Amino acid sequence: MQDKALDVVALGEAMVEFNQTTAGQPQYLQGFGGDTSNVAIAAARAGARSAYLTRIGGDSFGQQLLQLWAQEGVVTRGVTTASASPTGIYFVHHSPQGHVFSYRRADSAASRMTPSWLAGTPAELIRTARFLHVSGISMAISPGACDTVLEAMQLAREAGTQVTFDANLRLKLWPLARAQACIRQAISLCDLFLPSLDDMVTLTGLDDPRAILDWSHAQGAPAVVLKLGADGAWISSGQVREPVAGRRVTLRDATGAGDCFCGNLLARLSKGDTLLQAAHYANAAASLAVQGYGAVQPLPRSNSVFAVL
Secondary structure, three states: OOOOOEEEEEOOEEEEEEEEEOOOOOEEEEEOOOHHHHHHHHHHHHOEEEEEEEEEEEHHHHHHHHHHHHHHHOEEEEEEEEHHHHHHHEEEEEEOEEEEEEEEOOOOOOOHHHHHOOOHHHHHHOOEEEEEEEHEEEEEEHHHHHHHHHHHHHHHHHHHHEEEOOOOOOOOOOOOOHHHHHHHHHHOOOOEEEOHHHHHHHHHOOHHHHHHHHHHHHHOOOOEEOOOOOHHHEOOOOOEEEEEOOOOOOOOOOOHHHHHHHHHHHHHHOOOOOHHHHHHHHHHHHHOOOOOOOOOOOOOHHHHHHHHH
């Protein structure tokens, strides 16, 4: 793999999280989230050199995020502060049917990003990374953010930086028809597509993992890792396909589990693992993350993951 100064650069929106700790009760644990920020932190905890690209508000929540990234060793030279805009927040509610997100991110600092914002430091960091990671949420928060993600993907391709993309479908953020069109465009620009099964059922109308892999390759993705939650994952590089078995653990909170998977996968690929080896590691990491509450706090470090492999 080409020598690069950074392993993983992620772009998107970071948020402050309020996670319900007792179903049906107004008790919340403050933490942090934002899918691509979770990926950057997960990768850093797994030993990768990671950086984050975003805009934060000129408020205490934005300062808390800067402190978080500093503590986690995530490079923040590509983070800018917009003093007149807020940092986004979200709430997680739990029930027997799973977890539900409620967002307060309209007109947030990150949602106001545009392609011109990439000029300078963000573009430099993209060019010096092995991987650029983006997601459907990064694209869904505003039309400007969508254009910014697509421009970043083009910059990465021109610089020899591999592009990874997680569909991360959130229909509270944009209509299905627009999501389908934009996500298909992003798949055509990525080197590695990292969707979840639930998202792909909604996006494609397909429910068979093999058919979803076929669909993903038909959109232009050279390699695909389809996340199946508790059932593990499928990896595919076209003709070669391998399953990764699920791990049975006590589920407390699945918030950020897919992000944990992606960050750990990219960290291991940066260290020279094959896609199959990296997927087994990432699957083990995600199985540890779902045993705690919140998107960031339970992200494991590499010694914990190796202990259960």
